[in-house]
Amino acid sequence: MNHSGGESDHNRKLVQVTKDKNGIDLVVLRNPRGASATVSLHGGQVLSWKTDRGEELLFSSSKAVFSPPKPVRGGIPICFPQFGNRGTLEQHGFARNKTWVIDQNPPPLSADSNGKVCIDLLLKPSEDDMKIWPHSFEFRLKVCLTVDGRLILISRIRNINGKPFSFSFAFHTYLSISDISEVRLEGLETLDYLDNLCQKERFTEQGDSLTFESEVDRVYLDSCDMVAVLDHEKKQTFVIRKEGLPDVVVWNPWEKKSKSIVDFGDEEYKQMLCVDGAAVGNPITLKPGEEWTGRLELSIVPST
Numbered sequence: 001m002n003h004s005g006g007e008s009d010h011n012r013k014l015v016q017v018t019k020d021k022n023g024i025d026l027v028v029l030r031n032p033r034g035a036s037a038t039v040s041l042h043g044g045q046v047l048s049w050k051t052d053r054g055e056e057l058l059f060s061s062s063k064a065v066f067s068p069p070k071p072v073r074g075g076i077p078i079c080f081p082q083f084g085n086r087g088t089l090e091q092h093g094f095a096r097n098k099t100w101v102i103d104q105n106p107p108p109l110s111a112d113s114n115g116k117v118c119i120d121l122l123l124k125p126s127e128d129d130m131k132i133w134p135h136s137f138e139f140r141l142k143v144c145l146t147v148d149g150r151l152i153l154i155s156r157i158r159n160i161n162g163k164p165f166s167f168s169f170a171f172h173t174y175l176s177i178s179d180i181s182e183v184r185l186e187g188l189e190t191l192d193y194l195d196n197l198c199q200k201e202r203f204t205e206q207g208d209s210l211t212f213e214s215e216v217d218r219v220y221l222d223s224c225d226m227v228a229v230l231d232h233e234k235k236q237t238f239v240i241r242k243e244g245l246p247d248v249v250v251w252n253p254w255e256k257k258s259k260s261i262v263d264f265g266d267e268e269y270k271q272m273l274c275v276d277g278a279a280v281g282n283p284i285t286l287k288p289g290e291e292w293t294g295r296l297e298l299s300i301v302p303s304t
């Protein structure tokens, strides 16, 4: 296995493959200070990201189901090749419901492995996938934990088809927060967004920063490459950096909608906010042989 953090025994201990209670492979990354990240091969989905004090930073529903054919409610589901219902495929595309494999020999990525503990996963379309989305691709996902506890996800999608294809994409990131009334989202001021609650109509953000008092389901277009989620109660800020991902999806189902989602626990909507690095309003088109890279980096910093 290529651990990308070096081949020493020390680094091997930092990447462990175990099985969950359904027999699905889980990859646990640990940094030398004790922070960790867990990635399931079901969906290639990051399920957990913890600080060196063991504090969980990603939300997972108490009612989450961790086995196919359902995607897991929480962590960082991968929406590909379709986001939401914007196309003919199942909601959010098929990638989050597929079994990924560990990529033993990934093509190198420039300057992205030093000092990190990483795992490389691979998804290729099955014959059934090709029937509903007839485009051959290789999807490589690299998940890394840095020495200072940052979580980095890098998606590389290559067109190995004879013809161009287009797709939309999101790292559907469920952040764990103290309470939705305590958070503020900065970095989306003055941007245009598509509002899923108004038939995807386009509006312009007017506020200085976003606070939340009701359901929100928006795609902010062409955002800058950094947004921040300030959690006043935890006195902690999530910093979200992205590259190759033009849009930001913001979602919280609020009370009424969350009650109709079977794998959402009571009142749990208060403890989560999805803030995704995405290419949704700006889908990606790849010509034969071309590759697209999307990078998401999550970190936390103390705040007042």
Ligand SMILES: O=P(O)(O)OC[C@H]1O[C@H](O)[C@H](O)[C@@H](O)[C@@H]1O
Pocket: 084, 091, 092, 196, 217, 218, 249, 250, 251, 261, 274
């Ligand atoms: O329930 P899921 O299929 O996981 O989707 C959860 C949510 O994902 C995105 O945020 C969409 O914009 C929402 O409309 C959707 O409700």
